[in-house]
Amino acid sequence: MALLTEVQKNYGKLKNYVNGEWVDSTTDKWLDIENPSTGAIIGQVPMSTVDETKAAIEAANEAWWAWRETPPIARARLFFKLKELMEQHFENVARIMVQEQGKTIDEARGETRRTIENVEVAAGIPSLMMGYSLEDGAAEGIDEDAIISPLGVFGAICPFNFPAMIPFWFWPYAVATGNTYIVKPSSQVPLTMNYLTKIVEQAGFPPGILNLVNGSHEVSDTMMEHPKVKGISFVGSTPVAKYIYKHSAENGKRVQAQGGAKNSLVVMPDANLDRTVANMLASYYGCAGQRCLAGSNMIAVGNVADPLLKKWLEGTKKIKMGYGLDESVNMGPVVSAKAKKKVIEYIDGAEKQGAKVLIDGRKAVVPRYEKGHFVGPTVIDGVTPDMTIANEEVFGPVVSFMRMESMDDAIDFIHKSPFGNAASIYTQSGRSARDFRYRVQCGNIGINVGIVAAMAYFPFAGYKNSFFGDLHGQGQDAIKFFTDRKVVITRWY
Amino acid sequence: MVECDFPECTTFGAVVRFSIELEKGAAGVYEEFAKDPAAASTAALFTELAALHKKRMAQVENMRQQKLNEMILEPIQDMNRELYLIDTRVPKGADAKAAAKFAMAIEDTSSRFYVDAAKIAKTIMAEGSRFMDKMGKENLAIKTKLAAL
Numbered sequence: 275m276a277l278l279t280e281v282q283k284n285y286g287k288l289k290n291y292v293n294g295e296w297v298d299s300t301t302d303k304w305l306d307i308e309n310p311s312t313g314a315i316i317g318q319v320p321m322s323t324v325d326e327t328k329a330a331i332e333a334a335n336e337a338w339w340a341w342r343e344t345p346p347i348a349r350a351r352l353f354f355k356l357k358e359l360m361e362q363h364f365e366n367v368a369r370i371m372v373q374e375q376g377k378t379i380d381e382a383r384g385e386t387r388r389t390i391e392n393v394e395v396a397a398g399i400p401s402l403m404m405g406y407s408l409e410d411g412a413a414e415g416i417d418e419d420a421i422i423s424p425l426g427v428f429g430a431i432c433p434f435n436f437p438a439m440i441p442f443w444f445w446p447y448a449v450a451t452g453n454t455y456i457v458k459p460s461s462q463v464p465l466t467m468n469y470l471t472k473i474v475e476q477a478g479f480p481p482g483i484l485n486l487v488n489g490s491h492e493v494s495d496t497m498m499e500h501p502k503v504k505g506i507s508f509v510g511s512t513p514v515a516k517y518i519y520k521h522s523a524e525n526g527k528r529v530q531a532q533g534g535a536k537n538s539l540v541v542m543p544d545a546n547l548d549r550t551v552a553n554m555l556a557s558y559y560g561c562a563g564q565r566c567l568a569g570s571n572m573i574a575v576g577n578v579a580d581p582l583l584k585k586w587l588e589g590t591k592k593i594k595m596g597y598g599l600d601e602s603v604n605m606g607p608v609v610s611a612k613a614k615k616k617v618i619e620y621i622d623g624a625e626k627q628g629a630k631v632l633i634d635g636r637k638a639v640v641p642r643y644e645k646g647h648f649v650g651p652t653v654i655d656g657v658t659p660d661m662t663i664a665n666e667e668v669f670g671p672v673v674s675f676m677r678m679e680s681m682d683d684a685i686d687f688i689h690k691s692p693f694g695n696a697a698s699i700y701t702q703s704g705r706s707a708r709d710f711r712y713r714v715q716c717g718n719i720g721i722n723v724g725i726v727a728a729m730a731y732f733p734f735a736g737y738k739n740s741f742f743g744d745l746h747g748q749g750q751d752a753i754k755f756f757t758d759r760k761v762v763i764t765r766w767y
Numbered sequence: 768m769v770e771c772d773f774p775e776c777t778t779f780g781a782v783v784r785f786s787i788e789l790e791k792g793a794a795g796v797y798e799e800f801a802k803d804p805a806a807a808s809t810a811a812l813f814t815e816l817a818a819l820h821k822k823r824m825a826q827v828e829n830m831r832q833q834k835l836n837e838m839i840l841e842p843i844q845d846m847n848r849e850l851y852l853i854d855t856r857v858p859k860g861a862d863a864k865a866a867a868k869f870a871m872a873i874e875d876t877s878s879r880f881y882v883d884a885a886k887i888a889k890t891i892m893a894e895g896s897r898f899m900d901k902m903g904k905e906n907l908a909i910k911t912k913l914a915a916l
Contacts, residue, residue, distance in 0.1 A: 275774040275781075364832050380780035383835050549890070552841040560840055592844055594777055601784040602774040604842050 278599040280373055281366045281469075285317035288464055288488055290326060291471050293333035294481025299326060299488070305461050310376035310607045311597040313645025319464045322489035327456075327496040330485040334427040334454035335502045337482025342424050342452040346400040349450055353397035356477040360390050363473055367466060369599065371437055374465045376606040376647070377561050378598035389438040389470075391730040392748065396446035402753050403451050416765045422757045424452030425504040425528075429497040431458050431518065433510045434609050435564045437466035443734065444507040447752035449483055453504070456485045458493045462609055498522045505755065507747065508532065509566070511667075512693070512739045519742035530743035530755060532735055534667040535695030538571040539724055540684045540710070542701035543578040550700040550722070551585045557698075557724025559593055559605050559651050563671040564613075566740075567696050567718065567725050571657070571664055571674045573684045579677045583632075583655065586673070590633050590651045595640050607640075607647040608670055614647040617670030621652055624663040624674070629656045635671060659687050667693070681706060685713055694737030696726045717741060769795030769855040776846035779891065782884050783831045785851065786902075789877050790824035792855045793817075796873060799857040800866040809863040809916060816870070816909060823902065834895050843887055851880040867913040874913065878906035 287304065289296040299320030307317040341349075360367070367389070368382035377385070395402075403422045411418030428448045432440050437459065445455045459467040471486045487493050497503050498521050505528030508518040515533035522529040539554055557569035574582050596603040608614050618636050625631055635650025649670050657664050657674040664674055664687075678684050681699075688697050698720030699710040707721045717736035718726035728734040733746035745755040771792040774781040797817035801810045853873045861869060881903030888896040 275784075276772045361832070378778070378780070378840075380778050380835060380840050383780065383831065384840060387832075387835060552844075552890075556841045589842070589844070592777075593842065594775075600774075602777045602781045604777055 275600050275602050277597060278369060278379060278601065280599065281369050283316070285465050285468070287318045288320065288468055290320070290322055290330070290488055291475070291484075291486040292326075292330045293337070293485070294475070299323070301326075307374055307462070307465060308610065309373050310609050311643055311646045316373060317465060319461050319488045321461070322487050322493055324492055324496050327487050327489070327493045328500065330456050330487045331427055331497065331500050331502055333482040334456055334485055337480060338426050338454045341449075341454055341480065341483055344452070346403060346450070346452070349452065350397045350399050352477055352479055353393050353399075353446060353450060356474060356479075357390055357393045357397065359473045359477055360386075360393065360470075363469070364390075367438060367469060370469050371463075371466045372598040372606070374463045375434065375437055376598060376609055378603050378606050379601055381561055382598065385436055385439045388727070388730065389442045392439070392442040392446050395730040395749070396450040399450035402750070403757060405759070412763045416763060419762045419764070421760045421762060422451075422753075423760050424757055427454050427456065427503050428505045428507070428756060429456040429458065429503055430507045431494045431497070431510070432460050432467070434460040434462040435561065435566070437463040438470060440509050441467050441470075443509075443747040444752065445484060447748075448756040449479070451753060451756045453756050454483050454485075456487055456497060456503075458487050458489060458497070461488065461490055464488050494518070495521070498527065499525050503527060505529065506531075507755075515742050528755060530735065530745055530747060531741070532566070532747070533740050533742065534693060535566045535568075535736060535740050536570055536665060536667050536691050536693040537568060537696040537698070538573050538684065538688050538691075539569040539698045539700065539720075540573045540575060540681065541578055541582055542681065542699065542703065542706055543576045544702045544706075545578065545700035546702060547578075547582060547585055551582070551589050553722065554586075554700070554724045555589050555593070558673050559590075559671045560725065562605055562608050562649065564608060564669050565725065566736075567727050568669075569698070569724050570668060570672070571676055573676045573678055573687070575678055575681055575684060583675060586675075587632060587653060590653055590673075593651045595638065595648055595650060597643055597646070605651065605671060607643075608649055609647065611647055613669065614649055617649050617668055617672060620663050620666070620668045620670070621654065621672060624654050624657065624661060627661045627663075629654045629661060629663065629674075659690070665691060681710065685710070688714055688716070692739045695740035696720065696736065698722075698724050698726065717746075768857065769799065771853070771855055773848060773852055775848050776843055778843060779835065779840065779888070780831070782843060782846065782887065783827060785848070785880070786827045786884065786899075787824055789851070789853060789880060790820045790827060792853050793870075793873050793877065794820035794824065796855055796857050796870060800861070800870070803859065803861065803866070805860045806863045806866045809866065812912075813866070819909075823905075826898075830895060830898050834892055836892075841891060846883060846887060851876055851883075853877065863916055867916040871910050871913045874906045874910040878903045878910070881906065
């Protein structure tokens with residue numbers, strides 16, 4: 275099968291987008307952007323300076339009031355235009371994502387669709403941000419109104435696993451509600467957001483409304499510390515999420531900081547095994563296990579363990595790895611050499627602690643892509659609750675197979691985890707399903723669904739160490755995060 | 768010969784790509800026949816069918832863009848690529864009847880592909896399944912039309 279064409283072989287030195295202009299960074303620190311499938315260097319990203327970040331914040335702040343005064347329906351019109359342009363650029367967005375992140379083209383197309391869905395939801399802003407009124411609400415002849423108002427400048431610090439979708443969990447809602455915005459994409463995968471920002475520019479958003487600043491922690495810290503930034507959204511690992519939450523809060527910001535995960539998928543004896551295995555393959559191996567909603571622990575309850583494991587091994591052996599621009603590929607590489615090393619260390623550790631590696635992806639080599647960071651699908655049997663691999667986030671295509679006596683045991687185990695992002699149950703029993711969704715303390719629950727990814731009109735975040743904050747990303751929570759309620763009490767003599 | 772590149776049907780995207788290649792192949796074959804003086808009497812019909820298959824190709828691409836959802840990217844393991852390959856080596860100088868017979872084989876194989884793809888899509892995408900089913904039925908209708916030549 276011939277590869278789909280790459281949009282560009284090399285994207286050169288990236289610029290920042292500030293106040294409606296593409297500007298060169300003055301930094302002397304640049305990072306190479308690597309294609310994780312081929313090992314090729316496909317561009318360079320600047321580690322922008324503190325002053326450059328401050329300039330973006332000032333530009334966003336300067337643009338804010340006029341944007342706030344723009345009627346919501348006029349703001350919405352720009353999102354309709356943006357949606358139309360994104361549909362036209364759909365395939366290019368997906369292919370750039372494959373090039374810089376390593377996911378398969380189908381995964382990238384799916385992500386592009388979800389990215390657009392956030393624009394579609396934000397385009398409904400005139401209805402979504404309406405306030406409410408009550409005649410005689412305060413007393414006889416005294417009316418009371420609650421008005422939903424924007425706050426100013428917001429910013430997002432984004433991870434590498436979803437280069438398009440995650441910035442769009444936030445900025446469309448912020449901007450649609452009348453705020454201005456700064457996105458700092460992951461320096462490992464800045465190309466997709468760079469391309470999408472060009473589409474935003476083409477759609478006609480006024481200067482300063484959306485700004486793009488490439489860089490590292492200097493950019494993030496400047497956003498968190500700057501008095502004109504009202505709030506920060508973050509997605510990444512738990513230690514960094516904790517830092518972002520604390521540091522932003524210390525500086526008086528609103529914060530939503532999404533952290534790591536350790537998701538368990540529980541298979542009951544009455545599960546439909548064929549459908550279950552097909553669905554779980556996408557959960558554990560999709561995006562090479564680098565979703566915060568990816569399955570990690572597979573908990574087989576009772577006598578389902580042996581038949582489940584047999585089918586799972588059969589399915590795993592059929593997973594085809596390669597460069598995601600080959601449409602027949604099921605799984606791409608992990609994002610970097612560092613990420614690969616970390617995944618391999620977890621597999622080594624599990625073996626040392628007594629687990630048995632049934633399918634070993636540590637030495638996987640994909641012909642023609644020997645420089646790619648591929649880790650093959652890996653199945654580890656005999657994992658017990660005390661092992662490191664059962665408790666820490668691996669972020670790779672590794673299945674920790676665990677056997678438990680009952681659903682209660684599985685739920686107890688899930689509750690001992692410091693994370694609470696997602697958990698799923700596979701069963702044909704409504705009773706078990708109801709019990710599971712009622713009792714399990716996670717932000718996202720799947721019933722015969724292995725990737726519990728909330729749609730744009732539903733909120734997304736986890737519990738416990740998977741999330742720091744209160745209002746989640748997307749949906750009505752996003753509207754609330756980016757606005758405040760102003761109460762007006764009126765009396766006319 | 769119309770160049771096609773049929774993938775292994777291991778993912779939904781690959782199934783869609785296979786479908787795009789089928790449509791591209793069929794459109795190309797009809798275009799070749801339409802240009803061949805030996806089948807001049809059916810040139811208009813073949814031109815029309817080439818346009819129809821190009822339209823179908825655009826519909827398939829649109830379906831992929833609008834319906835593909837990363838939540839349902841389950842690996843596909845039950846479609847054997849070899850069963851659905853079409854012959855796009857267009858015979859030169861084929862008269863209308865011979866050309867129709869050649870094209871009927873393409874429509875027949877395509878129909879089988881869509882029927883089987885519809886069954887697979889049913890578990891992951893109801894609308895995609897309906898779309899594939901409709902495509903397969905349309906292939907059979909074209910085949911009947913060709914058989915009448």
